[in-house]
Amino acid sequence: MADYYGVDYLKRKLGHYELRGRLRYKEYDQKYEPSSPGITIPAQLREQYKSVMGWCSKAVNSLADRLVFREFAGDNFEINEIFRVNNSDIFFDSSILSALITSCCFIYVSRNSNSDIPRLQIIDGTNATGILDPITGLLWEGYAVLARDKLGNPYVEAYFLPDRTIIYENGRVVNRQIHTVGYPLLVPVIHRPDASRPFGRSRISRSAMYYQQYAKRTIERADVTAEFYSFPQKYVTGLSQDAERMDSWKATVSAFLSFTRDKDGNSPQLGQFTTSSMSPFTEQLRTAASLFAGETGLTLDDLGFVRENPSSSEAIKASHETLRVMAKKAQRCFASGFLNVGYVSACLRDEFPYRREQFSEIKAKWEPIFEPDASTIALVGDGAIKLNKAVPGYFDNENVRDLTGIEAGDGIALESEDFYG
Numbered sequence: 001m002a003d004y005y006g007v008d009y010l011k012r013k014l015g016h017y018e019l020r021g022r023l024r025y026k027e028y029d030q031k032y033e034p035s036s037p038g039i040t041i042p043a044q045l046r047e048q049y050k051s052v053m054g055w056c057s058k059a060v061n062s063l064a065d066r067l068v069f070r071e072f073a074g075d076n077f078e079i080n081e082i083f084r085v086n087n088s089d090i091f092f093d094s095s096i097l098s099a100l101i102t103s104c105c106f107i108y109v110s111r112n113s114n115s116d117i118p119r120l121q122i123i124d125g126t127n128a129t130g131i132l133d134p135i136t137g138l139l140w141e142g143y144a145v146l147a148r149d150k151l152g153n154p155y156v157e158a159y160f161l162p163d164r165t166i167i168y169e170n171g172r173v174v175n176r177q178i179h180t181v182g183y184p185l186l187v188p189v190i191h192r193p194d195a196s197r198p199f200g201r202s203r204i205s206r207s208a209m210y211y212q213q214y215a216k217r218t219i220e221r222a223d224v225t226a227e228f229y230s231f232p233q234k235y236v237t238g239l240s241q242d243a244e245r246m247d248s249w250k251a252t253v254s255a256f257l258s259f260t261r262d263k264d265g266n267s268p269q270l271g272q273f274t275t276s277s278m279s280p281f282t283e284q285l286r287t288a289a290s291l292f293a294g295e296t297g298l299t300l301d302d303l304g305f306v307r308e309n310p311s312s313s314e315a316i317k318a319s320h321e322t323l324r325v326m327a328k329k330a331q332r333c334f335a336s337g338f339l340n341v342g343y344v345s346a347c348l349r350d351e352f353p354y355r356r357e358q359f360s361e362i363k364a365k366w367e368p369i370f371e372p373d374a375s376t377i378a379l380v381g382d383g384a385i386k387l388n389k390a391v392p393g394y395f396d397n398e399n400v401r402d403l404t405g406i407e408a409g410d411g412i413a414l415e416s417e418d419f420y421g
Contacts, residue, residue, distance in 0.1 A: 004131075004140070004141050004161065005131060005141065007143055007157075007159040007166075007168075010129055010130065010131075010141070010142070010143035010159070011143060013129050013143075014127075014128070014129040014143060014145075017125075017126075017129065018126050018127075020102075021101075021102040021124070021125045021126035022126050024101050024102050024202050024204045025101060025102070025124075025126070027056045027057075027204050027209055027212070028056055028057045028060055028101050028204065029057070030052050030053065030054050030056075030057060033050070034213055041220075041221065041224055045224060046220065046224075049220050049223040049224055050220065051216050051219040051220050051223065052216075053212045053213075053215055053216045053219070055208070055211070055212045055215065055289075055292050055303060056204045056208055056209065056212050058298070058302065058303065059203055059204065059208060059292075059296040059298060060097065060100050060101055060203050060204065061097075062296075062298060062302060062323065063100060063203060063297075063323065063326060063327055063330065064093070064096050064097045064100055066323075066327050066369045066370070067096050067327060067330055067331060067334065067366065067369075068092075068366060068367035069088075069092040069096075069334070069338065069364065069365075069366055069367075070365040070366055070367055071365050072338075072339070072342065072362050072363065072364055072365065073362070073363045073364075073365050073398075074361050074362050074363055075362055076361075076362070077342070077343075077346045077354070077358075077359065077362070078346075079339075079342030079343075079345065079346055079362070081117065082117055082118065082120070082342060082345045082346070082349065083120070083338075083342070085115070085117045086117070086119065086120040091120060091122065092338070094122050095107065095122050095189050095334075095338075096189075096330075096334060098122060098124045098125065099125075099189050099190065099191045099200070099334065099337075100191055100202070100203040100330075101124075101125075101202060101203065101204060102124055102125030102126060102202060103125060103190065103191055103192075103197075103199055103200040103201050103202040104125045104188050104189060104190040104191065104199045104200050105122055105123065105124050105125055105128075105188070105189050106122075106123045106124075106125070106127075106128035106130075106142070106144060106186050106187065106188050106189070107120055107121070107122060107123070107186070107187045107188075107189060107341045108120070108121040108122075108123055108128075108144060108146075108158070108185065108186055109185040109186075109187065109341070109344050109345050109348055110165075110177070110185060111177070111348065116349055117349060118345045118348045118349055120341065120345065123144050123145075123146075123186075125199075127144060127145040127146075128142065128143065128144035128145070128186060129142070129143055129144075130142030130143060130160070130184065130186060130188065132188065132198045132199065134195075134198055136340070136356050137188065137190070137193075137336055137337065137340055138183045138184075138187060138188075138340055138344070138356075139160065139183065139184045139186055139187070139188065140162070140184070141159075141160060141161055141162075141184055142159075142160035142184045142186035143157070143158070143159055143160070144157070144158045144160070144186055145157055146158055146167075155169070155170065156168070156169050157169075158186075160184030160185055160186040161184055162181070162182055162183055162184055163178065163179065163180070163181075163182075164176055164177060164178045164179065165177040165179070165184070165185055179348055179351075180347075180351055180352070180353055181344055181347040181348050181353060182347065182353040183344055183347075185344060185348065187337070187340050187341045187344050188337060188340075189334060189337030189338065189341070190333060190337055191203065191330060191333055191334070192329065192330070192333055193333065200333070203296075205295065207291075207295050208292060208295050208296055211288050211291045211292040211295065212288075212292065214288045214291075215285055215288035215289065215292070218281055218284045218285045218288060219281075219285065221281060222278060222281035222282075222285075225278065225281065226278065286300075286305060289303045289304075289305055296323075297320070297322035297323035297325075297326050298320075298323065299319045299320065301319075316370075317370050320370070324369055324370070327369045328369070331364070331366050334364075335363075335364035335366075338364060339359060339362060339364065342359070342362070343356060343359045346359075365402070367405045368402070368403065368404065368405040371405060372403070372404050372405065372406075376404070377404055377406070380400065380403050380404055384399070384400060
């Protein structure tokens with residue numbers, strides 16, 4: 001225990017980063033309400049026109065929805081079975097979404113009393129932390145909050161070491177689980193790690209949050225201005241001091257007003273203040289959308305500013321080139337994390353400490369980021385035929401499926417004579 005930081009240190013470390021993660025979740029859930037600076041709109045009036053923006057959630061979902069994990073190829077240790085038993089359809093999507101929001105999530109691997117296949121539990125980045133091994137991407141030791149009480153205080157906690165997992169309940173040790181894996185049974189899945197930020201970076205960046213708040217304030221100001229735009233302010237001059245005061249609401253909504261001359265024969269003069277234009281707010285909102293789109297790899301179409309002419313499939317892909325590059329980077333990051341989960345799970349299942357390099361030949365397979373249309377499939381087919389004529393066997397079923405996402409039918413092989421025409 002002397003070589004480890006200890007559970008108390010990891011608790012303090014989690015407390016330091018927990019607030020940042022919860023802030024990202026509030027932004028994603030559209031529940032974060034920052035103080036709105038302004039010198040023209042009173043605070044009481046601003047409370048009546050609070051707006052809600054979903055751009056940050058759109059930025060996360062637009063990338064998460066395109067990251068569809070298929071399977072591990074070259075699976076000599078049968079780790080695909082572990083993920084299938086643990087409801088892989090939901091497991092991969094949930095872990096990817098959580099990692100994109102808080103920069104990382106953690107997978108708690110534990111024994112299953114009803115099966116030899118280990119259980120995989122996803123823990124978001126606000127409830128777990130650890131000491132990272134920068135070489136393998138695994139942890140040296142870890143800490144996680146498994147359950148909280150109604151007030152949000154940790155109730156069930158776990159401390160992870162390379163040879164055991166210690167479970168705490170209300171601060172007391174209630175269980176010790178010994179294993180021979182050689183690594184803690186808490187595995188991080190990290191989005192865009194680097195040397196200075198080993199636990200990665202969130203998809204909801206500081207600039208993305210600022211641009212969303214900027215747009216939110218613009219909409220609030222536009223709402224307040226729209227009230228004056230709908231009911232322009234009027235004025236009257238030349239009224240006698242003895243004239244009866246008029247109710248302001250009556251003057252606003254009345255269809256007809258009458259004024260009589262005074263005793264000197266003078267009549268009042270009516271006027272109307274120039275109404276504010278809504279165009280500046282529209283341009284300001286579009287500017288915020290352009291800045292947010294540039295930060296997150298989206299387009300103005302994704303943020304609700306639809307173009308007049310609909311784009312073709314190829315044009316849509318070209319406009320989302322930045323998003324495609326971001327998705328490819330995320331696939332590489334998540335593939336390493338999922339492989340680590342499979343490695344630790346296989347060690348626990350077989351009760352044998354495999355070496356990490358034994359799993360280096362296992363490769364992650366993903367579905368295409370953009371679903372191909374009919375023209376793309378035709379182009380892939382023509383290209384595959386030409387390449388296979390030049391280099392026989394260069395394209396096979398797996399290559400074509402990686403490009404199109406379409407699984408070949410039973411008994412279909414690209415090496416057949418029909419394929420070469």
